[in-house]
Amino acid sequence: EELKKIWRPGILLAVLFMAFVYDTLFLAAYTRESPIEQQNDGMAKVCRELVQAYGTGLSEEEFMQFQAEIPKLHKTADQYVSQSSIGKKYGLKTFEQYAVFCKKAVEEAPSQAVSADQDETYADAMRLHNFLSSKETDWIEASLYASYLLEQIYQVKKEYRKELWTESQAACSPKELEHIKTACYGEGKLWQNILPPDLPQTVSRFAGYLLTLICLSVCLLLSPLLVRDRLSRVQPLQYSSRRGRKIYNTQSAAVMLSTFFVTTAELAVFGGLLLRHGTFVFFPCKMYSFTMMQFCWPDWTHGVWCLMLAVLCYLTAYATAGIVFFLSQGSQNYISMLLRVIPLAAALAVWSPKLMENAFYSRNELYHFSGMPYIEIVSTGILFLAGCGLWLFAVRRRQE
Numbered sequence: 001e002e003l004k005k006i007w008r009p010g011i012l013l014a015v016l017f018m019a020f021v022y023d024t025l026f027l028a029a030y031t032r033e034s035p036i037e038q039q040n041d042g043m044a045k046v047c048r049e050l051v052q053a054y055g056t057g058l059s060e061e062e063f064m065q066f067q068a069e070i071p072k073l074h075k076t077a078d079q080y081v082s083q084s085s086i087g088k089k090y091g092l093k094t095f096e097q098y099a100v101f102c103k104k105a106v107e108e109a110p111s112q113a114v115s116a117d118q119d120e121t122y123a124d125a126m127r128l129h130n131f132l133s134s135k136e137t138d139w140i141e142a143s144l145y146a147s148y149l150l151e152q153i154y155q156v157k158k159e160y161r162k163e164l165w166t167e168s169q170a171a172c173s174p175k176e177l178e179h180i181k182t183a184c185y186g187e188g189k190l191w192q193n194i195l196p197p198d199l200p201q202t203v204s205r206f207a208g209y210l211l212t213l214i215c216l217s218v219c220l221l222l223s224p225l226l227v228r229d230r231l232s233r234v235q236p237l238q239y240s241s242r243r244g245r246k247i248y249n250t251q252s253a254a255v256m257l258s259t260f261f262v263t264t265a266e267l268a269v270f271g272g273l274l275l276r277h278g279t280f281v282f283f284p285c286k287m288y289s290f291t292m293m294q295f296c297w298p299d300w301t302h303g304v305w306c307l308m309l310a311v312l313c314y315l316t317a318y319a320t321a322g323i324v325f326f327l328s329q330g331s332q333n334y335i336s337m338l339l340r341v342i343p344l345a346a347a348l349a350v351w352s353p354k355l356m357e358n359a360f361y362s363r364n365e366l367y368h369f370s371g372m373p374y375i376e377i378v379s380t381g382i383l384f385l386a387g388c389g390l391w392l393f394a395v396r397r398r399q400e
Contacts, residue, residue: 002247002254006225015217019266022213030206031273042142044196046150047291048281056285056301057192063154070147077132077140086128095144102129150291157191157290173371176362180295184288195282195289195302201358203279207309208356210270214313215348217262218320222255223341226328248395252325259321263314271310287360294362297373309359312376315384316355320348322387326394355379 023031054062077095081087092098105125132141172180184190283303287296300308323344331337354365359376361367366375 002225002251003257005228006221006254006258011221011224015220015262018216018220019213022209022216023270026209027206027213027270030202030209031270034277042139042144042146043149043291044199045139046143046146047194047196048278050150050194051281051285054194056194057189058154058194058290059192060158063158066147067151070144070151073140073144073147077144080132080137080140081128084128084131086124086131089124092128098128098132101125154290176295179297183299184295190286190288190299191290193286193289195285195287195291197289197291199279199282199302200287200292200296200305200361201363203274203306204309204357204359204361205353206274207313207359208353210266211313211316211352211356212349213270214263214266214317215320215352216345217266218259218317219324219341219345219348221258221262222321222324223328223337224334225251225255226325227331227334227337252391252395255321255325256318259317260314263317267310267313294358296361298360300360305360309356312355312359312380315380316348316352319380319383319387320344322389322391326390329394 050058050066054066058066074095078093081095081098082093084092087093087098090101092101102125105119105122109119109122129141131137133139280303283301283306285302287298287300287302287305298305324341327340327344328337331340355376358364360374364376366379367373372378
C-alpha cells in the first residue's frame with residue numbers, strides 16, 4: 001500500500017516527463033549520438049581496432065607491427081583520392097597532394113562564407129574532404145590522422161617515460177609524481193595500455209548528468225508521500241493503534257525499494273543507450289593509457305571504473321532519499337515541502353557533475369579542491385551517512 005502511495009500515476013508521469021525533457025536537453029548528445037566516435041579525429045576507431053588486434057596493451061613489439069600497418073593505410077587513402085571524381089578532375093594521385101590541395105583551397109578562398117561556398121576549388125576540396133571522412137571510405141582520413149598521432153605519442157612516452165611527467169607536470173606534488181612513476185611506469189607498465197583519451201571524460205560527464213537526473217527523480221517521487229498523509233489526516237488514524245505507530249518503518253522500506261527501482265531503471269535505460277555505441281569494448285582496458293596526460297589513482301579496468309560510478313550513483317540516490325524523507329516529514333503542506341526540497345535539488349545538481357566528471361582521475365574538481373586521493377568515495381560516503389542519519393532521526397522522532 002505504501003508503494004502504491006509513492007508510485008501514483010500522476011507522479012510517475014511527471015517523473016517520465018522530466019526524464020524525457022532532461023534527456024533532450026542534456027543526455028541526447030550521449031544517448032542518440034556516439035560521443036567517442038568523433039569522425040574528425042578517428043581516435044576511438046583506431047583504439048578499438050588496436051584492442052581487437054593486440055588486446056588491452058600495446059607492447060613495443062606490437063607497436064612495431066602497428067607501425068608497419070600505417071603505410072598500408074596510407075596506400076588505401078591514396079587509392080581513394082586518385083579514384084575519386086574530384087581527384088581525377090584536379091590530377092590528385094596521393095593523400096599528400098590532397099592535403100596540399102585542401103590547404104591551398106582554404107587559404108585562397110574568399111573570407112566571406114557565402115563567397116567561399118561559391119568558389120569552385122574550395123567547394124571541391126570540401127566535398128573531397130567529406131568523402132574521405134565518411135562511412136563510405138571507412139573514415140580513412142580520420143583513421144590515418146589518428147594512427148600517425150598515436151604513433152608519435154607512443155614514441156614520446158617510450159623515450160621520455162618518467163622524465164615526461166616530471167617536466168610537464170611541474171605543479172604535481174611529490175606524492176603524485178611518485179605514484180605516476182611507480183604505477184604508470186613501474187613493473188605493471190600501465191603506460192602501454194590502450195584507451196581513447198576522451199573516453200573517461202565523456203563517460204564521467206555523462207554519469208554526472210545522469211546522477212543529477214536520478215537525484216531529481218528521487219526528490220520528485222518521494223517528497224509528496226508524508227505531506228499527503230498529513231494533509232489527508234491519515235497519520236492520526238495510524239497513531240490510534242500500536243502497529244500504526246510503526247508505519248514509518250514500512251514507509252522507510254517502501255522508500256528504499258522505490259529509490260532502488262528508479263535508480264536502477266535510469267541507469268539501465270540511459271546507460272544502455274550509451275553502451276550501444278560500443279564503449280563496452282574498452283571494459284577490459286586499464287584506466288590509464290599512453291594516450292593520456294592525466295593520471296588515475298586506482299589500478300582498475302575501465303569496466304570496474306564504470307561499475308564504481310554506478311555505486312556512487314546508488315549511494316547518492318539513497319542519501320537523497322534520506323534527506324528528502326527528513327525534510328518531508330517536517331513539512332506542513334506542499335508549499336513548505338517545495339521550499340525545502342528545491343534548494344536540496346539545486347545543490348545536488350551542482351554537486352553531482354563535480355563528483356562524477358573525471359572521477360578518480362587527476363582532473364577531478366573535488367580532487368583539485370581537496371588534494372585527497374579517492375575523495376569521490378569519501379565525500380559520497382559522508383553524504384550517504386548524513387542521509388541515513390537524518391532518515392533514522394526522522395523515524396525515531398515520529399515513533400516517540
